[in-house]
Amino acid sequence: MKQLKMPAAVDMHPNVTPLIDVVMCLIIFYMLVAKIGVSTGAERRIELPKSVQGNKLLDPGNTITLNIIKGPRNEPFVTAMDPAKGGARLEEFPLLDASGKPLLKFLKRVRGQNNEFKAVIRADQNLDYSYIEPVLICCTEAQVKSINFATRQEEQVITKGR
Amino acid sequence: MRLKSAQKVHYDSGPNMTPLVDIVMVILIFLMLTGTFALGEHFLQSNVPITSKGVGGVTPPPGKLPDEPLEIRVDGFTAKDQSGQTVDMWQAQAGGYTVRNDRKVLAEQLNKMRIAWNRNNTPTEKIQVQINPSRITKYKHLVEVYEAALDARFTKISFTTAH
Numbered sequence: 001m002k003q004l005k006m007p008a009a010v011d012m013h014p015n016v017t018p019l020i021d022v023v024m025c026l027i028i029f030y031m032l033v034a035k036i037g038v039s040t041g042a043e044r045r046i047e048l049p050k051s052v053q054g055n056k057l058l059d060p061g062n063t064i065t066l067n068i069i070k071g072p073r074n075e076p077f078v079t080a081m082d083p084a085k086g087g088a089r090l091e092e093f094p095l096l097d098a099s100g101k102p103l104l105k106f107l108k109r110v111r112g113q114n115n116e117f118k119a120v121i122r123a124d125q126n127l128d129y130s131y132i133e134p135v136l137i138c139c140t141e142a143q144v145k146s147i148n149f150a151t152r153q154e155e156q157v158i159t160k161g162r
Numbered sequence: 163m164r165l166k167s168a169q170k171v172h173y174d175s176g177p178n179m180t181p182l183v184d185i186v187m188v189i190l191i192f193l194m195l196t197g198t199f200a201l202g203e204h205f206l207q208s209n210v211p212i213t214s215k216g217v218g219g220v221t222p223p224p225g226k227l228p229d230e231p232l233e234i235r236v237d238g239f240t241a242k243d244q245s246g247q248t249v250d251m252w253q254a255q256a257g258g259y260t261v262r263n264d265r266k267v268l269a270e271q272l273n274k275m276r277i278a279w280n281r282n283n284t285p286t287e288k289i290q291v292q293i294n295p296s297r298i299t300k301y302k303h304l305v306e307v308y309e310a311a312l313d314a315r316f317t318k319i320s321f322t323t324a325h
Contacts, residue, residue, distance in 0.1 A: 016179050023186050030193035049302035053312045054204035120205065125302035126250075128238075129295040132304075133324055136212040148205035151305055 041081025041090055042122055042150075043067040049125035051151035059118070063148070064110055066103075068123040068135055071095075076131040078103050083110065095134045103135065107142035118146040206308055210320035213292050229290035229318060232256065232275065235325065236307050238299035252303035254310075265310045272314035291319040299324075 042065050057063065064080055067090070071077030076095040080103075085091070093103040110117055119139050123132055139147055213231075234256040243249045251263045257275050261268040272291075279289055291311045295304055304321070311319045 016183055020179065020183060020186065023183070023190055027186065027190050027193065030190070034193055034196075048203065049305040051204070051206065051305050051309055053309045054206050057205055123301050125300065125305075127301045128297060129299045129301065129304060129321075129324055130297035132301060133212070133297075133321075136321055137323070140210075140212050145209065147208045147210075149208070149305065149308070150203055150205055153204055 050154040269313035
């Protein structure tokens with residue numbers, strides 16, 4: 001009886017297994033590290049001051065980010081994301097006078113919903129204190145319990161002594 | 163001459179990976195385009211937004227002794243550096259000492275003051291550092307002064323209304 005032989009398979013395709021391995025690793029990395037569809041309301045254009053000290057926020061979901069910028073008439077101007085509106089866009093709170101009533105109302109309303117929220121202050125490193133002061137006054141009047149000044153991490157050069 | 167290998171039948175063993183690779187590539191590109199990474203940000207925390215120098219002062223609850231205030235007066239100004247360019251500078255005054263544009267020196271001075279207060283039975287947690295800036299002081303300089311106070315191991319640091 002004649003024995004049937006399977007012909008040897010010739011693999012015409014490139015081996016994609018290492019490619020899939022690498023791509024899968026990249027996907028897992030991005031899924032773990034990237035924040036998709038999550039916005040804290042931080043204005044990325046603001047150039048934060050450098051600092052060495054400082055801590056990471058332990059509870060970033062419990063914060064309201066207040067971006068302090070110069071308004072169109074050189075007045076203090078605050079943008080923030082309103083949690084009641086679903087965080088679709090940044091709300092604007094002009095501070096033409098030191099009373100800052102719209103911002104104060106907003107902070108009081110947020111505190112009414114969440115008594116333990118923290119405020120994150122984001123301001124340009126070259127901004128004068130006169131722009132920051134009315135925002136701090138509003139935070140005090142609204143009885144915000146914790147203020148966090150956002151800074152960017154300064155690269156530390158460690159040199160070994162001889 | 164005919165090639166023998168061309169006559170051989172190709173048996174594709176294993177599942178077809180092409181659709182998987184396509185989908186995985188689409189997911190990867192989507193994640194790369196839409197994702198934002200946590201920036202290298204960190205935060206200087208204060209439990210008192212602003213202390214009293216007029217409006218907005220925090221009054222301690224009844225029965226609680228107020229903290230001992232340590233005021234650091236900060237002024238911002240511009241000066242010309244060695245190359246003739248105008249640069250922003252700061253000057254801090256605390257406890258009769260004046261420090262210009264040097265965070266480390268200010269931290270050392272504040273640390274000496276803290277030790278002296280501790281020797282007089284005032285614990286560090288009962289000292290309220292109050293940074294009192296002028297209206298034109300730059301925010302970056304205030305952060306430097308704030309850090310100097312942290313370097314000196316003060317725990318309660320706040321800002322006051324401008325002088």
